[in-house]
Amino acid sequence: MKIKNIVFDFGGVLVDWNPRYYFKEYFNDDEKMEYFLTEIAQTEWNEEQDRGRLLSEGTEIQVKKFPDWEKEIRAYYDNWTTMLRSDIPHNVEVLKKLGKTDYQLFGLTNWSEETFPYALENYDFFKLFDGKIVVSGTEKLIKPDPKIWHILLDRYKIHANETVFIDDNPKNIEMAKSLGFETVHVTPETDLEQELIDLGIKF
Template identity: 35%
Template sequence: MATVVFDLGGVVVQWDPVPAVAAAVGLERAERFVHGGEFDFAAWNQAQDAGRSFADAEAAALATHPHLAEEITSYRPNFAHALTGLVPGTAEVLRALHERAVRLVALTNWSAETIHHGPEAFPDVFARFDDVVVSGAEGVAKPDPEIFRILARRLGHPVDGVVYVDDSPRNVDAGRAAGMDAVRFTGAAALLEELRRRALLE
């Protein structure tokens, strides 16, 4: 059975932390918190993707940025607002692959404490996956090579030549370094062509 491994955020589901924070503090403050530069939201969030608990994350951020307490503590309880929809066209690609008996596995940088929101919001799409490897649960995030070794154990075979779809260039590079047939996702139409070229779809 052929296998295709998909990243989730930016490939299958649309993720934007601003609406989650804005649910508590308003759009202007949320935009400033996430993108303004005073607080490094991306690095802070990556640590949760790599296994840090939100309790520890919030405590660390509150210690250094106490004036941003409302913003810091609003993200986790409002996380469902960060899932703003499905990436156009990818669900149809997943369905087509599933109908051709291709094994579908997800490999995602996502906190173990918030991953449940994905299948709750999009149950039909998540049901297509035979397995979901969550970085936060494994304690290591892409592009660390260890996550690809974990993926191999979960697959039950080496990742050499397995098609892997991700929108992050550094994660695509890491997948290739691990031996995967890594494809950078730029849209569903381009992905369809890549999958047809590999005879996974007609």
């Protein structure tokens, strides 16, 4: 089947987001920082905001659970923009090249509805998606729930077997494969352009 569509995840693929960019300096103690990020402000907690829970609600829930860490928990979303360090230039260049082709470009991201507008405003490359972006916080669903891929497919009338899905999370890659997508699992070492060429994408 000929590939017609290319779907990008954002965090870890096109943008470099990591809470350590703020908390490394805040704590000045790597061990304490890692404890905070694994035991207090866990990935699972942040994912609930990506699933659509209000940042304020998520913050209050965690402050009640861990009152001794109130200052740090409140600092998390207050300093969220510092955690969004930059784009990932080599992958953004691939996206820009694709923007000059006939492939349809889409975004499918786990991202809070409240913070995503900041990224849209501050990174021009998002314009290449022409608004064809499915945001977990808006849909109240997060990857790897298959329902969020079905929202993408149904909304834009595309087919999985004509689509490449690009993500840095192995669980999301496995789910996309099971749904019939071609996939590229991005790591820091990935040559994204070459991976897409290997799938038959023409630049």
